[in-house]
Amino acid sequence: MKIQYKSRNLEISDAMKEYFSKKMAKLERLVNDEDGEVEVRFSKLRQLYTVEVTLKMRSIIVRAEEKTKDFYASVDSAINNLERRLKRFKDRFRTLKREKAGEEATISAEAEGSEKEKIVKVKKFELRPMSVEEAMMQLDLLDHEFFMFRNVEDDQVNVLYRRKDGNYGLIVPR
Known part of the structure; x- marks a missing residue:
């Protein structure tokens, strides 16, 4: 997986890059795409460090952003957020795949942690x-x-x- 670093108001050190790539390595088991690209933006505004991570794969784009007073805490939170989103996507993908194959999904709401999201309102309007x-x-x-x-x-x-x-x-x- 190719990682591209960008920064604003912050000098990126080799230690920062190494820390991020070490944290990103735990996500590689969730990502099957060798051609995937990761774009990371580090920035500092006043006392807040912002870490924006955009993961681009063949079929999806997943993005996470975190702002904290500590650079390493921002990286940890962003990676955890990205991991949670990837797991949710994989679960949904597996569920849809099972339903299309004719099998019933037998995942309970307790095991999933939350109820299945659904569309609760459809709004139609004219585009002027x-x-x-x-x-x-x-x-x-x-x-x-x-x-x-x-x-x-x-x-x-x-x-x-x-x-x-x-x-x-x-x-x-x-």
Whole structure:
């Protein structure tokens, strides 16, 4: 697995890289993809260390982010978060595979730790063509976390979302 390191406001030492790769080695048993890529971003803002880990495999992308006052605690939390998400994905994948094969899944809610997630609401609405600025205004008016719209410039469906830092992000299909 290829690991790519990036940093902002922080010098990455060899000890930091070695610590991260040692922690990442325990995830390799969950990841069967030799061609997988890991992108790690280390940053420091004031007294908080942020570790963002993005694992890109053939079929999925898994991301974890942690902020703490200790660099090593941030790495540990991010890796644990990534491991938990990968295990959940593998469990769901196995369950879906069993159901497709005609077998019934016999995993109890107690053994799983939580109830199976399900879609509880479906909302349909018309995608009106609008500019990104109009979508930003609409997002603020609705006070939602994201807003889907048809972009006037390229006539494609875009998703505008509010980031944790208060700015906006735009998801555009290729």
